[in-house]
Every structure is written in structure tokens, then in C-alpha cells.
Amino acid sequence: MSLHGGLGWLVLTLLGGVAGVIAGHAIALSVL
Amino acid sequence: MEAAFGIVGEPPSQEPGGRGASPRRWIASLGVFVGAAGFAAGLTCTYLAMRDLMINSGGSCASGGPYAVAAGHECGSEAGLLIAGIFGLLIFGGVFAAATSAGGAPGSGMDAGFLMWAALFGALGFNFLQLGFNPPENVSGAGGWIVAGVIFELMALGGVVPLVWSAREWRARGGAPEAPLFRGPQVRAKVNEGLVYEGVPGIAYSARRAEPGEVAAPPPPTDESQASSQLPKRLNIPRREWRAP
Numbered sequence: 001m002s003l004h005g006g007l008g009w010l011v012l013t014l015l016g017g018v019a020g021v022i023a024g025h026a027i028a029l030s031v032l
Numbered sequence: 033m034e035a036a037f038g039i040v041g042e043p044p045s046q047e048p049g050g051r052g053a054s055p056r057r058w059i060a061s062l063g064v065f066v067g068a069a070g071f072a073a074g075l076t077c078t079y080l081a082m083r084d085l086m087i088n089s090g091g092s093c094a095s096g097g098p099y100a101v102a103a104g105h106e107c108g109s110e111a112g113l114l115i116a117g118i119f120g121l122l123i124f125g126g127v128f129a130a131a132t133s134a135g136g137a138p139g140s141g142m143d144a145g146f147l148m149w150a151a152l153f154g155a156l157g158f159n160f161l162q163l164g165f166n167p168p169e170n171v172s173g174a175g176g177w178i179v180a181g182v183i184f185e186l187m188a189l190g191g192v193v194p195l196v197w198s199a200r201e202w203r204a205r206g207g208a209p210e211a212p213l214f215r216g217p218q219v220r221a222k223v224n225e226g227l228v229y230e231g232v233p234g235i236a237y238s239a240r241r242a243e244p245g246e247v248a249a250p251p252p253p254t255d256e257s258q259a260s261s262q263l264p265k266r267l268n269i270p271r272r273e274w275r276a277p
Contacts, residue, residue, distance in 0.1 A: 006202055006207050007207075008061070009064060009132065009135060012061060012064045012065045012068065013064060013068045013128075013144075013147070014068075015065060015068075016064065016065040016066065016067070016068025016069035016072065016128075017068050017069070017071075017072040018072075019069045019072070020068060020069035020070060020071060020072025020073040020074075020075075020076065021072045021073070021076050023069065023072075023073040023076075024072060024073035024074065024075065024076025024077045024079075024080070024117075025076055025080070027073065027076075027077055027113075028076065028077050028080040028081065028113060031077075031109050031110075031112070031113045032080065032081070032084050032109060032110055032113065
């Protein structure tokens, strides 16, 4: 399989991670 | 997003235009995104709640029960956020690792585990180190946090090192999926090879070397792909075509 396969996983992980950090900040700010 | 994974052994898409739209690809891709987002959100909540607890309560708090809680150590909303964050990162971390494993790229679910391990201990270790070197005003004895921070960062290295190793191997393969560890039988029984059995099969018998012209257990196959079908089902029972002399 091509390099594309691994890069897809990496991109999804990074996108999810950034979205999660933003969401986590929003949750924490609303709770604390 | 459907082309994010190269799943080993999966037949190519039959749809017009070559769009791979198998449910497994979709679910794996979605699982990676949702798992990574949930894990990151849980870790962020844990990180911020831990930081709040360390700054405002010196790292420990209590509430309820028959004892009077020392001033400044009453648990607030940060305790609930800390616990919820830990459970969240564990659950979504499992989703992330499972989806990565199901997708089959670039390495394995182990790589996802190493990544989360490094992120978890690296982030929380940073809290310990930063607040250990710059302790809040009302906290004494924050030197212990430095020790905890060093240990946490060393533990984070235990995830970073195999992750870097795995990334180097991935680059060396040119992005190809990892070769399967097992391609055929790893151990082959040789107990009845070239032997002739005498007596009652499976109950009371003895074995001797086959004379020329006698039917004996066949030698191991040379073709690796046929190896498993040639193996005897039981190690000590003659093959079915064997007949008592």
C-alpha cells in the first residue's frame, strides 16, 4: 500500500487531537 | 477520508471511480478521528483539572465524611473534572487504538498506544515539573513534584522511543503495511516422520524406521503454503492411510 495509507492515519489523528484539545479547553473552562 | 487506510488483504473497491467505501474503512477512519478527539479532550480536562488542584489546593483535596477538611483543601469542581477526564481518555483511547488496529495502517494498535502513553505522561509530567520549579505561594515542599515530573517524563520516553522506531521502519518500508509476523506453521512435529507403526493405532503400538517399499509418514512438504494441511492432527497417532502390516 502507498504512503497515502499511513499519512491518512496521521492526518486523522492530528485533526482529532487538535479538535479534542479545543473541546477539552472549552469543557474545562465551563467547569472550573 | 475513506482512502485513509490501506487495509491488508482487502479486495479493491468495485465501485465506479475507484472510491473505496467499505464499511470497515469508514468505521476505522471515523474511530480514529473520534478516538483521538475524545482522548485529547479527556487529557486536556485531566491536565487542566490537575493543574487547578495543584495550584489552589496544593495537590490534594477532600470533601464529605465525618472529618473536618483543612481550610483550602476542600474539593471543588476540579475533582469531578479530573475523574471524568481520566475515564474519558481511557475510554476514547481504547476506541482510538481499536480503530487504528482495525484500519491496519501505518503500524498497529501498539503505535496508537505508544502515542497516547507519551502524550499522557509527557503532559502530566510537564505539570509536575513546571509547578515544582515555580511552586504556588501557598504550597511548601513542592520539590517532590520535581521527582514525580522526572519520573513521568522518563515514562513518556518509553512511548516516544518505540514510536520513533516504528516511524523509521514505516519510512524505510516506503509507507507499505507491516509484513505479517506469521506466514505459516512455526513448529512442525517430526515424531512420526519416516516411521512405520505396529500394534493398535492410538492405544498400544510401537514405531520403527520404515523399510524400503513400506508406507510411512510423509516427509514435510517443501511448499510452505501447503504445510498446515499436511500436518498430522495428533502427534502420536498414525495417519489414516496407515494399515497394520
